[in-house]
Amino acid sequence: GAGVSQSPRYKVAKRGQDVALRCDPISGHVSLFWYQQALGQGPEFLTYFQNEAQLDKSGLPSDRFFAERPEGSVSTLKIQRTQQEDSAVYLCASSLEQGWGLAPLHFGNGTRLTVT
Amino acid sequence: QQQVKQSPQSLIVQKGGISIINCAYENTAFDYFPWYQQFPGKGPALLIAIRPDVSEKKEGRFTISFNKSAKQFSLHIMDSQPGDSATYFCAAKNYSGAGSYQLTFGKGTKLSVIP
Numbered sequence: 001g002a003g004v005s006q007s008p009r010y011k012v013a014k015r016g017q018d019v020a021l022r023c024d025p026i027s028g029h030v031s032l033f034w035y036q037q038a039l040g041q042g043p044e045f046l047t048y049f050q051n052e053a054q055l056d057k058s059g060l061p062s063d064r065f066f067a068e069r070p071e072g073s074v075s076t077l078k079i080q081r082t083q084q085e086d087s088a089v090y091l092c093a094s095s096l097e098q099g100w101g102l103a104p105l106h107f108g109n110g111t112r113l114t115v116t
Numbered sequence: 117q118q119q120v121k122q123s124p125q126s127l128i129v130q131k132g133g134i135s136i137i138n139c140a141y142e143n144t145a146f147d148y149f150p151w152y153q154q155f156p157g158k159g160p161a162l163l164i165a166i167r168p169d170v171s172e173k174k175e176g177r178f179t180i181s182f183n184k185s186a187k188q189f190s191l192h193i194m195d196s197q198p199g200d201s202a203t204y205f206c207a208a209k210n211y212s213g214a215g216s217y218q219l220t221f222g223k224g225t226k227l228s229v230i231p
Contacts, residue, residue: 040223
């Protein structure tokens with residue numbers, strides 16, 4: 001596709017439900033990131049994949065958050081037993097290069113998660 | 117500490133004026149400083165970026181000024197237009213180990229350009 005695609009665009013979950021957010025990066029992009037953006041704030045790093053390898057998950061706020069990219073393309077961010085503080089926009093970004101590369105990050109339009 | 121401080125939080129500029137947004141950082145390991153533009157309901161989009169060995173970079177109406185010794189950098193938007201109204205984020209990239217790198221974002225500046 002032409003850009004990073006995320007689905008669903010909006011998700012409303014009741015407290016305690018599990019959710020799965022999908023990211024389709026730009027074809028051929030090696031690096032994939034997940035960010036969390038709270039209302040009125042800048043994006044905050046959650047996790048980084050280089051192909052199928054999750055090299056950094058230091059930003060995941062708790063063990064309720066889990067991400068995977070099994071074939072090195074599509075990625076899924078899963079949140080178990082959602083809490084109200086999980087309400088945010090979840091952004092996915094991909095980049096052609098890996099590691100030290102300075103290729104730009106291309107962001108998707110995000111999934112807005114609201115936990116009621 | 118991984119932190120990028122951005123100011124002001126909001127900015128109102130008249131059409132044709134200059135918009136200036138400032139950022140400061142602490143971590144000297146940061147090696148790449150991009151600016152992102154975000155419209156409501158959209159993801160951030162890369163606007164312009166600079167490396168710390170350069171003091172200024174200009175692309176069209178957008179200029180980054182970089183002061184390595186002061187650990188500060190700023191975005192200047194010349195001849196600001198109503199279409200520039202958006203939220204702007206500065207960011208800084210660093211290697212975080214094990215082949216991974218991170219972008220740390222500022223909290224954002226909401227720019228409104230009034231006719």
